[in-house]
Amino acid sequence: MSSGCKFQIRALMLGFRFSLTYSNEDGRITREEVQELIMLSASANKLSKLKEQADGYAALIMEELDPENLGYIEIIAFAIAVGIAVHAGNHLACDFPLLVNSSPEKFSLISSDFHNKRPTYKSLLTGVEGVTGISMVVLMAISFTLATHHFRRNALRLPSPFNRLTGFNAFWYSHHLFGLVYVLLLVHGTFLYLTHRWYQKTTWMYISVPLLLYLAERTLRTRRSAHYTVKILKVSGLPGNVFSLLMSKPNGFKYKSGQYIFLQCPKISPFEWHPFSITSAPGDDCLSVHIRTVGDWTQELKHLLTKEDDKLPSVNCHAKFGELMQLDQRGQPRLLVDGPYGAPAQDYQNFDVLLLIGLGIGATPFISILRDLLNNTRAMDELVVQESNTETSQTTRSDESSNSFTSSNVTPGGSKRSRRTTNAYFYWVTREPGSFEWFKGVMDEVAEMDHKGQIELHNYLTSVYEEGDARSTLITMIQALNHAKHGVDILSGTRVRTHFARPNWKEVFTKIASKHPFSTVGVFYCGMPVLAKELKKLSLELSHKTTTRFEFHKEYF
DSSP states (O other), rough: OHHHHHHHHHHHHHHHHHHHHHOOTTTTOOOHHHHHHHHHSGGGHHHHHHHHHHHHHHHHHHHHHHHTTTOOHHHHHHHHHHHHHHHHHHHIIIIHHHHOOOOOHHHHHTGGGGGTTOHHHHHHHSSHHHHHHHHHHHHHHHHHHHHHHHHTTTTOOOTTTTGSSSSSHHHHHHHTTHHHHHHHHHHHHHHHHOOOGGGOOHHHHHHHHHHHOOOOOHHHHHHHHHHHHEEEEEEETTTTTTEEEEOOOOOOOOOTTEEEEEOOOOTTOSOOOOEEEEEETTSSSSSEEEOOSSSHHHHHHHHHHHHHHHHHOOTTTTOOOOTTTOOOTOOOOOEEEEEEEEEGGGGGGGEEEEEEEGGGGHHHHHHHHHHHHHHHHHHHHHHHHHHHHHSOOOOOOOOHHHOOOOEEEOTTTTTTEEEEOOOOEEEEESSSSGGGGGTTTHHHHHHHHHHOOOOOEEEESSSSSOTTGGHHHHHHOOOOOHHHHHHHOOOTSSSSSSSSSSOOOHHHHHHHHHHHHHOOEEEEEEEEEEGGGHHHHHHHHHHSSSSSSEEEEEEEE
């Protein structure tokens, strides 16, 4: 096997290995995912030691592997393209011409491999080796092209019927051509010109293990999704082409705030799975997601669900689980759930202070965190009431219980399990005023229940003039008067006052650093890549200049 072929196969293997970790919609791998790969590669007796060093190793690897923050899919695609160019170019421009034009004396050395008949250039291309090789190149070229940004994001406006070549569906189905590519690769690596003994044909050795792992993962997803069939409880249309979907929580389904799930609607497509951040809290009796209709699948799902929405009664998500399962589901489309899957925000409990930054629909993973913090606050208040009613003597709570969010779970011994997080700051930046309707209830609950001011909510609207601009003075005055009189913001309709323009992120970081010295702040960002570099830079800068340590985590939508 030539060096080019081995390089190509190793690149494909690396792609399969990375495919076992989740990448976001833009196909980008994070430092946390590289850290997980390092951990998975460790032997058991070295795992504890490596765990302490994995984050540092991951940072160094990502700096070398992806200094410009390219997507790992682009890196793998480039590696495969280089392997193809080396391998195919070597055959087409070197091996084939030399073989066809070789002297009788030199050809006699290998004539037995060609049945003692000199091949022509055409016969080399039309043989099993040539046909399978060319077919693989064509299939991969189609898949790579339809996976580019302009095709995948529907940025190209092609005339009918070529418009079907753009969008997520074209990207999704064309990527399944790689199943055929791997079959062709096995055949291509079996029919070799000069190698005839089976143990010398090593292609199958390179791809069998990742193929088996991939098939095992797909089988697990199929079995798990069949078990996690949910019932639709409520669908609500929201401004900005967004709708919320409230579902029953499958029995035994456990997740953490910040994680996401895959949804499939067999009535639309029995093959497509789409990821969505969970917006309900782990302690809720329902499972909820917020979906923006940006493609044909989400548009069709919204059409199916809103058509049947009138049949659904009003649902209280804090009702008992058994009550939710008794709803009439006749005529409802079937929904399958796969997950949950890990995301950077799920580790929010490991930090003293949280800085949650969401752009547009990127706020969804943080809503689950806010709900979880609210549930913990509610549980803490209930425990305080119970203690005051049952205890006959005056008791005082510890500083940790009074200054941190306490879990709603109670240990078997009756003791409360304290959490590390003491404060949370949520910044939501959006261009559409109607977006604030998405999570109006959560914001009002935070404003009502957070008596200690541990959660700060900041809404920023970027589609109007900046604060201080003369043209926005009237809006600002009316907003201030209405908020002072009624306690409601005129733009968002919530108790959280809306600011204009974009936040001054350096001021935000500096303020948090001054309020929380010697603390570890988890900075979680979800949105477009454009803001990630600035936030990461500020996290590093303030970590060096102050006693507060900022740890940056990103997730792209």
